[in-house]
Amino acid sequence: MVQTVSIIVTGKVQGVFYRQSTKEKALELGLTGVVRNQPDGSVFIQASGPSQALNQLIAWCRQGPSRAEVISVQVEATDPRAFIGFTVLR
Numbered sequence: 001m002v003q004t005v006s007i008i009v010t011g012k013v014q015g016v017f018y019r020q021s022t023k024e025k026a027l028e029l030g031l032t033g034v035v036r037n038q039p040d041g042s043v044f045i046q047a048s049g050p051s052q053a054l055n056q057l058i059a060w061c062r063q064g065p066s067r068a069e070v071i072s073v074q075v076e077a078t079d080p081r082a083f084i085g086f087t088v089l090r
Contacts, residue, residue: 011071036089
């Protein structure tokens with residue numbers, strides 16, 4: 001069953017390849033969605049796929065790429081959405 005979650009990651013998560021690394025991890029897990037930087041310095045992710053893969057992405061988000069310093073990860077289930085691929089929004 002496909003589910004969709006919204007994830008907000010705070011900390012030192014911009015300028016450390018967080019968006020590109022998120023895309024790579026999501027594609028590796030077979031997820032679709034989007035990732036973008038927010039004006040407040042956080043990163044917003046919306047991802048769709050099987051719950052097990054989403055849980056793996058959420059666990060990865062708590063660490064992020066090597067240069068990231070994650071402070072918090074907020075997750076919220078949302079209405080299912082159909083995305084094409086996984087896109088880094090500018």
